Amino acid sequence: MSALEVHELRKSYGDLEAVAGISFTVEPGEVFGLLGPNGAGKTTTVEILEGYRKRDGGEVTVLGVDPEHGGTALRERIGVVLQSSELPAALTVREVHRMFAGYYARSRDVDEVIGLVGLEEKADARVKTLSGGQKRRLDLGVALVGDPELVFLDEPTTGFDPAARRTAWELVRALRALGKTILLTTHYLDEAQQLADRVAVIRDGRIVKIGSPAELIGIAPRVEIRYRENGENVVIETDEPTRLLAQLTGEAAAAGRELESLEVVRPSLEDVYLDLIDGGDTA
Amino acid sequence: MRLLLHELRNQQRLFWRNRESAVFVFIFPPMLFLLLGAVYSGKIDGFRAADVLLVGLIGYGCANTAFAGLAITLVIRRESGVLKRIRATPLPTLTYLVAVLCSTLAVFVLQMLVTIALGLTLYGAKGPENWPGLVAAALLGVACFAGLGFAATALIRSSEGASAVVNLIVLPMAFLSGSFGPTRRYPELLRWIADVLPLTYLNRLLKDVYLRDQSFLGHPKDIAIVVAWGLVGALIAWRRFGWEPRER
Numbered sequence: 001m002s003a004l005e006v007h008e009l010r011k012s013y014g015d016l017e018a019v020a021g022i023s024f025t026v027e028p029g030e031v032f033g034l035l036g037p038n039g040a041g042k043t044t045t046v047e048i049l050e051g052y053r054k055r056d057g058g059e060v061t062v063l064g065v066d067p068e069h070g071g072t073a074l075r076e077r078i079g080v081v082l083q084s085s086e087l088p089a090a091l092t093v094r095e096v097h098r099m100f101a102g103y104y105a106r107s108r109d110v111d112e113v114i115g116l117v118g119l120e121e122k123a124d125a126r127v128k129t130l131s132g133g134q135k136r137r138l139d140l141g142v143a144l145v146g147d148p149e150l151v152f153l154d155e156p157t158t159g160f161d162p163a164a165r166r167t168a169w170e171l172v173r174a175l176r177a178l179g180k181t182i183l184l185t186t187h188y189l190d191e192a193q194q195l196a197d198r199v200a201v202i203r204d205g206r207i208v209k210i211g212s213p214a215e216l217i218g219i220a221p222r223v224e225i226r227y228r229e230n231g232e233n234v235v236i237e238t239d240e241p242t243r244l245l246a247q248l249t250g251e252a253a254a255a256g257r258e259l260e261s262l263e264v265v266r267p268s269l270e271d272v273y274l275d276l277i278d279g280g281d282t283a
Numbered sequence: 284m285r286l287l288l289h290e291l292r293n294q295q296r297l298f299w300r301n302r303e304s305a306v307f308v309f310i311f312p313p314m315l316f317l318l319l320g321a322v323y324s325g326k327i328d329g330f331r332a333a334d335v336l337l338v339g340l341i342g343y344g345c346a347n348t349a350f351a352g353l354a355i356t357l358v359i360r361r362e363s364g365v366l367k368r369i370r371a372t373p374l375p376t377l378t379y380l381v382a383v384l385c386s387t388l389a390v391f392v393l394q395m396l397v398t399i400a401l402g403l404t405l406y407g408a409k410g411p412e413n414w415p416g417l418v419a420a421a422l423l424g425v426a427c428f429a430g431l432g433f434a435a436t437a438l439i440r441s442s443e444g445a446s447a448v449v450n451l452i453v454l455p456m457a458f459l460s461g462s463f464g465p466t467r468r469y470p471e472l473l474r475w476i477a478d479v480l481p482l483t484y485l486n487r488l489l490k491d492v493y494l495r496d497q498s499f500l501g502h503p504k505d506i507a508i509v510v511a512w513g514l515v516g517a518l519i520a521w522r523r524f525g526w527e528p529r530e531r
Binding site for chain 2: 050051052072073075076078080082084085086087088090091095099100102103104105142146
């Protein structure tokens with residue numbers, strides 16, 4: 001049985017169709033990334049799966065259960081990191097973990113979880129004294145304290161500095177190693193590429209591309225060869241850059257010409273992604 | 284039951300750990316009692332001033348704890364996302380709400396006992412005539428004002444405004460309802476407003492059981508009006524209460 005099954009999911013807010021028919025499946029143990037710009041429908045999708053919102057249409061199962069009717073039994077089995085939520089500022093890190101651990105029938109050892117998210121040294125510190133990155137680790141720890149099978153991470157590293165992002169990535173990899181199924185949303189391409197087994201690129205409430213990061217790279221546009229000749233910029237797109245380049249340079253050398261500003265450009269994944277979310281040609 | 288006790292402990296820890304709320308909610312009413320008790324002397328409505336003020340400040344304490352304190356706390360928890368986060372755990376909604384109510388009741392009962400103890404020791408006030416009646420009135424008062432507190436939570440949109448809004452309601456209400464002293468010389472309009480306020484009737488009931496040794500059930504109409512206010516609050520809360528921040 002799949003951990004998540006989403007079929008033709010739809011949700012509107014008034015006239016705005018936030019999710020316009022999304023389908024995907026996530027297998028147990030898989031890290032699945034929802035990648036897209038702000039407002040693409042990522043959070044709406046995740047919050048429907050978490051049971052916060054009712055869908056307008058489509059079929060959804062989370063661990064085999066409809067999240068609208070999953071109740072406490074389903075919530076025992078999922079962990080949630082919301083995009084923005086705070087935890088009681090006056091409690092210590094350990095107290096917050098204990099508070100949440102008490103909500104679950106089966107919970108993990110609190111100190112073990114605190115160690116897992118790297119907050120041992122802050123275990124007795126008040127939440128309000130933590131840095132942004134430490135608070136996010138606390139969010140993650142609290143999401144894990146119920147020993148969930150499935151973890152939702154909604155933009156877990158937004159606003160992080162590069163070092164904090166690296167640390168967060170290590171944590172997600174550690175979760176994966178524990179065998180958790182993870183649904184991750186992000187608007188960072190490199191994050192999806194680093195962490196996810198498969199990625200769905202979302203734009204305007206629809207999935208425009210779904211596949212492994214390698215498959216996404218595979219849809220890269222052709223390589224461009226650029227140079228200046230007679231004061232004009234020349235750009236040639238090609239699937240065979242080696243042959244074409246040899247030909248061009250051979251001719252130029254034979255004629256004693258110089259190909260000014262010669263460069264071979266392979267569009268980055270960033271370009272592919274921007275092309276996808278701008279609604280450009282996805283071929 | 285295990286969950287309820289767990290959450291009750293959490294609520295108590297959260298209340299006492301938050302110094303601002305603990306001071307405002309817990310200390311303020313007994314402090315007002317000390318101040319007013321030092322100013323008033325002689326008799327009010329045929330009773331010793333200290334006795335009347337003690338009962339009035341218990342009534343104010345009830346509204347302050349169960350209405351103002353509860354609403355401010357819940358609005359802040361909602362806007363910061365704590366309520367939303369808790370919704371994703373297996374803790375049942377009902378268990379959470381009951382724990383919040385019990386915690387509020389515990390704080391108020393403790394506050395009432397402190398106020399009574401201060402009255403007995405510092406101002407020679409008398410203790411309650413009818414203990415079971417006082418407990419019943421306290422329960423009724425907390426239930427009514429908690430209902431209104433949940434309603435206020437549902438209607439208030441931002442944490443910044445919460446404290447101002449509820450105090451704008453609670454302080455004039457306590458003043459009009461006679462918590463801070465006799466109302467007989469108030470202008471007719473103010474007395475007319477006081478006649479519809481729930482605290483007016485809760486104060487009357489408290490007076491009956493505390494000062495007059497009357498039965499709690501002696502004035503069913505007073506009870507009915509307090510209950511009605513609580514039910515209106517609960518109904519508004521039922522329809523409008525939200526667990527997620529209102530920023531959208």
